[in-house]
Amino acid sequence: MLNLTKNLPIIINKLTTPQSQKLLKFTSNIHSTAGNRQNDQNLKTSVVPQKSKIINPLKHEDFFQINELVKLEDLFKARCHYGHHHGLRCPWMNEFIFGTRITTDIIDLDQTIPLMKRALNFIAHIAFRKGVILFITRYAQHIPLIEQSALEVGEYSHCKPWRNGTFTDSTRRFGSVIRLPDLCIFFHTHEKLNEAHGALSETAKMLIPTVAICDSDSDPSQITYPIPANDDSLVSQQLYTRLIKEVIIKAKKKRQELEEQGYVIQYE
Amino acid sequence: MNFLKLSHLLNPLKINALSSSLPATKKISTTVMSNFYLNSLKLNAKASQLASTTKLPFSDADDKSNNERAENISRAMSYYLEKMAERESLMKFKTEEFEIGKRHLAKMMGENAETFTQDDINRSIEYLLPSGLFNKKARPFLKHPEDYYPKSKLAAFGSDGRPLHHLFYTGNPDFYQIIYELTQKYLNLNRLEDAMNLIKGRMKTIHKTDEADLNTRINLTGSVWIDRNKLNVKFNMKIDELSYNKFIIMLQKLAEHSLSKREETFIGQFIVPFEPPIKLSDIPALLKDETGRPYQELEVRQRTAIVKLKLYEGNGKIKIKAPEGNFNINFFDSLTQREQLLFPFKVVDKINKFDIEMEVNNGGMSCLSKAARYAISKALCCFVSADSIEKLRLAGLLTSDSRPKERKKPGQEGARRRYTWKKR
Numbered sequence: 001m002l003n004l005t006k007n008l009p010i011i012i013n014k015l016t017t018p019q020s021q022k023l024l025k026f027t028s029n030i031h032s033t034a035g036n037r038q039n040d041q042n043l044k045t046s047v048v049p050q051k052s053k054i055i056n057p058l059k060h061e062d063f064f065q066i067n068e069l070v071k072l073e074d075l076f077k078a079r080c081h082y083g084h085h086h087g088l089r090c091p092w093m094n095e096f097i098f099g100t101r102i103t104t105d106i107i108d109l110d111q112t113i114p115l116m117k118r119a120l121n122f123i124a125h126i127a128f129r130k131g132v133i134l135f136i137t138r139y140a141q142h143i144p145l146i147e148q149s150a151l152e153v154g155e156y157s158h159c160k161p162w163r164n165g166t167f168t169d170s171t172r173r174f175g176s177v178i179r180l181p182d183l184c185i186f187f188h189t190h191e192k193l194n195e196a197h198g199a200l201s202e203t204a205k206m207l208i209p210t211v212a213i214c215d216s217d218s219d220p221s222q223i224t225y226p227i228p229a230n231d232d233s234l235v236s237q238q239l240y241t242r243l244i245k246e247v248i249i250k251a252k253k254k255r256q257e258l259e260e261q262g263y264v265i266q267y268e
Numbered sequence: 269m270n271f272l273k274l275s276h277l278l279n280p281l282k283i284n285a286l287s288s289s290l291p292a293t294k295k296i297s298t299t300v301m302s303n304f305y306l307n308s309l310k311l312n313a314k315a316s317q318l319a320s321t322t323k324l325p326f327s328d329a330d331d332k333s334n335n336e337r338a339e340n341i342s343r344a345m346s347y348y349l350e351k352m353a354e355r356e357s358l359m360k361f362k363t364e365e366f367e368i369g370k371r372h373l374a375k376m377m378g379e380n381a382e383t384f385t386q387d388d389i390n391r392s393i394e395y396l397l398p399s400g401l402f403n404k405k406a407r408p409f410l411k412h413p414e415d416y417y418p419k420s421k422l423a424a425f426g427s428d429g430r431p432l433h434h435l436f437y438t439g440n441p442d443f444y445q446i447i448y449e450l451t452q453k454y455l456n457l458n459r460l461e462d463a464m465n466l467i468k469g470r471m472k473t474i475h476k477t478d479e480a481d482l483n484t485r486i487n488l489t490g491s492v493w494i495d496r497n498k499l500n501v502k503f504n505m506k507i508d509e510l511s512y513n514k515f516i517i518m519l520q521k522l523a524e525h526s527l528s529k530r531e532e533t534f535i536g537q538f539i540v541p542f543e544p545p546i547k548l549s550d551i552p553a554l555l556k557d558e559t560g561r562p563y564q565e566l567e568v569r570q571r572t573a574i575v576k577l578k579l580y581e582g583n584g585k586i587k588i589k590a591p592e593g594n595f596n597i598n599f600f601d602s603l604t605q606r607e608q609l610l611f612p613f614k615v616v617d618k619i620n621k622f623d624i625e626m627e628v629n630n631g632g633m634s635c636l637s638k639a640a641r642y643a644i645s646k647a648l649c650c651f652v653s654a655d656s657i658e659k660l661r662l663a664g665l666l667t668s669d670s671r672p673k674e675r676k677k678p679g680q681e682g683a684r685r686r687y688t689w690k691k692r
């Protein structure tokens with residue numbers, strides 16, 4: 001047996017075992033025949049990859065060229081530096097605040113930029129790995145924009161009242177086992193006035209990473225990738241949705257292109 | 269011995285998954301392998317199998333190097349397929365059972381099993397197992413399993429576990445999709461209106477109806493919004509009263525937009541033609557007595573009271589036949605009860621134009637007068653025009669009072685009345 005496997009290419013061995021035959025039958029119910037043919041090709045390429053065609057996206061400094069996307073001027077023009085009245089400030093946001101002008105907190109955009117780049121990079125990597133991304137907000141004015149953006153990039157949105165247990169008790173809520181989102185993006189961290197969104201604690205419990213726009217009154221301590229910036233203006237939200245959309249589309253396109261060129265993506 | 273070859277033997281399909289799931293140090297130190305280590309390898313193989321199908325955010329299951337077709341199916345999908353297979357086998361078993369039962373029943377009844385229909389089954393079960401149970405659902409039955417087992421739902425996600433609908437996680441995607449479309453349409457109309465105003469060079473007019481508006485706004489006269497139950501049935505969803513009310517407010521807002529005619533097809537889904545509560549076709553035709561005089565007769569029961577009425581065209585005569593004897597309007601002592609009797613005529617402005625013949629039985633006075641009023645109003649409908657009928661309806665005279673007698677309470681004299689209380 002050992003000798004046999006040594007001499008023959010692995011692919012032949014795989015397809016002739018009874019177990020693999022069973023699996024082939026199983027999957028043929030789901031995929032179309034054309035898809036099967038394509039998958040066969042993928043299988044061959046995946047089994048014997050050429051060394052020059054292996055890519056590890058995590059090894060690159062800026063795999064999706066995000067540095068070019070985020071500009072200070074854009075953020076400033078989109079009024080991202082406006083915070084809330086200083087009395088509403090969350091103490092965890094102190095380090096991101098530049099100063100207070102006429103009782104209004106001003107957010108330090110110099111700190112926002114690297115954090116935003118980091119968050120966008122993370123979003124791009126999740127999209128690249130075909131993760132499920134969920135857009136969340138409860139700010140009535142932004143809901144149509146957020147929902148539309150999610151639909152445009154083929155992702156998901158939840159802008160309706162949060163029902164406790166949507167993530168933590170999903171099997172009962174949805175009536176079957178479901179795949180939970182791999183990343184939640186909060187465009188506004190409050191559900192009601194000064195009350196944290198119910199999804200925040202549930203993402204933490206289910207180990208779902210989060211990206212959130214944190215205004216001066218929101219708590220960034222529960223969030224994996226906080227972006228300190230104004231979350232109330234529609235203009236600012238338009239900027240965030242534009243950037244995130246761009247990044248997701250870029251990542252998905254890149255994945256497709258690499259696969260077409262026969263590259264193999266490996267993480268170590 | 270080489271590690272790869274050994275693992276190959278264990279599970280030839282999972283080489284890549286296995287090698288990636290083990291730390292690098294283990295790969296090198298494989299010169300001696302105890303039984304224990306072999307077992308742990310098996311465990312690892314199982315773990316990797318699990319990991320590949322659960323798709324954790326940081327698992328390598330998505331990567332091309334590990335991408336095998338079996339692993340393409342997510343845990344969600346495999347669970348669904350499992351459930352479907354279970355249901356299919358159950359249904360197969362139950363169907364076979366049903367067929368056998370049917371044949372037995374046909375044999376018992378001495379009929380041909382081939383031509384034994386569902387109606388025959390129902391009839392024979394009623395004959396063989398007569399049941400006096402009040403609830404029909406509790407009575408014995410024999411039906412095809414497809415008729416009473418809950419229907420299987422289609423999977424809401426693909427084979428990779430990604431939901432098919434962009435609002436899947438809200439838990440009510442069908443309803444929220446409609447709301448999403450509605451909002452987008454409203455915003456688009458707003459944008460359009462702004463652009464048009466820009467061209468015309470005028471400021472936006474809010475809720476101002478001019479002639480131009482009437483051509484571009486949807487006309488909803490003669491129709492009403494679809495009710496909640498019909499909406500649920502039409503779009504196959506379950507929405508509660510609160511969301512329904514909000515939804516109707518949103519629809520109303522869209523319909524009131526000055527350019528709402530452009531969304532006529534969308535709004536048209538949610539309107540139904542207005543149906544008058546009283547149909548003219550339901551009103552019975554007039555009867556005629558021996559002399560050819562038109563009249564209408566009917567019987568009304570309320571609580572314990574029974575009123576048999578005959579209404580003729582005439583000049584205001586009232587005959588009341590009670591068990592105690594024959595009376596006129598004096599049968600009713602109280603002035604309010606007498607007024608009650610005449611009220612329907614007052615509404616349609618026909619006082620002293622009809623003769624009443626009534627036979628009353630049982631019941632108290634107020635109850636009888638109320639029943640008489642209802643009977644008169646109903647009978648009047650046969651004589652008067654549609655406008656007058658609408659007047660009667662708006663006055664609330666065509667609605668029967670369905671309240672039963674309130675029960676006597678213990679420790680009290682009646683339904684509400686207490687015993688006289690004496691301090692000492």
